[in-house]
Amino acid sequence: MKILAIANQKGGVGKTTTAVNLAACLAEAGRPVLLVDMDPQANATSGLGIAKTRGVSVCGAMLGVEPLTDRVVQTSLPNLFLVPAESDLAIAEIQVARRDDYLMRLRAALTPLRESATFDFVILDCPPSIGLLMMNALAAADRLLLPVQCEYYALEGVTVILGLIEQICQACGSDLAIEGVALTMFDARTNLADGVVTQIRQYFGELVYRTVIPRTVRLSEAPSHGQPITLFDPLGAGARAYRQLAREFLARQ
Numbered sequence: 001m002k003i004l005a006i007a008n009q010k011g012g013v014g015k016t017t018t019a020v021n022l023a024a025c026l027a028e029a030g031r032p033v034l035l036v037d038m039d040p041q042a043n044a045t046s047g048l049g050i051a052k053t054r055g056v057s058v059c060g061a062m063l064g065v066e067p068l069t070d071r072v073v074q075t076s077l078p079n080l081f082l083v084p085a086e087s088d089l090a091i092a093e094i095q096v097a098r099r100d101d102y103l104m105r106l107r108a109a110l111t112p113l114r115e116s117a118t119f120d121f122v123i124l125d126c127p128p129s130i131g132l133l134m135m136n137a138l139a140a141a142d143r144l145l146l147p148v149q150c151e152y153y154a155l156e157g158v159t160v161i162l163g164l165i166e167q168i169c170q171a172c173g174s175d176l177a178i179e180g181v182a183l184t185m186f187d188a189r190t191n192l193a194d195g196v197v198t199q200i201r202q203y204f205g206e207l208v209y210r211t212v213i214p215r216t217v218r219l220s221e222a223p224s225h226g227q228p229i230t231l232f233d234p235l236g237a238g239a240r241a242y243r244q245l246a247r248e249f250l251a252r253q
Contacts, residue, residue, distance in 0.1 A: 034083065037057070068109045068113060103135055218237075
């Protein structure tokens with residue numbers, strides 16, 4: 001089992017869109033996937049058509065009062081499971097901060113799943129801010145997938161999260177590294193997007209996936225219908241791009 005954190009401290013870069021649709025495409029390919037929504041805004045939860053309900057998040061497992069398996073729910077897609085989020089998850093940061101092992105709470109909660117090998121992949125959808133929830137996700141993850149928007153200031157904040165990875169590794173004895181960089185929200189009508197793609201590929205080299213996720217209205221509409229793009233618009237450009245990204249991701253494993 002591989003635990004993959006999808007994170008970027010910069011908001012609006014397609015992080016949750018990538019988490020939901022990559023998970024859906026991996027499940028479609030026959031790989032059992034658990035998506036853990038770590039964001040109190042619960043966008044990944046609603047994006048899969050699951051209601052935001054109090055007391056259903058990873059919070060209890062992080063505090064050690066219940067097993068994480070108690071919070072796993074089946075989504076409408078075969079092979080895709082979810083640990084939902086809800087607004088009370090924000091309170092977990094305060095409670096977890098009081099623990100001596102505050103950086104290791106999620107890793108401990110995920111240990112039984114790792115030992116059982118129920119899932120091929122666990123994907124952690126991180127909040128768009130640096131706090132204990134993101135740091136717990138990075139400390140628990142084997143690898144990080146970094147979505148980077150194909151727009152001006154795309155690299156803004158990237159050095160911050162790279163520095164955070166280094167600090168997490170030192171603090172937790174982790175070997176966390178970048179799994180890959182996903183280029184998102186590409187608008188082929190602008191010269192700026194091509195320039196940003198070139199800049200990112202120069203910066204990250206082979207870590208950047210060849211697949212580029214386009215900016216499409218259908219990708220933006222899918223969450224409001226509670227569906228991943230593979231169900232909402234299965235033949236569209238967004239679905240084709242995320243399926244290709246999933247194939248690239250699997251080829252690297």
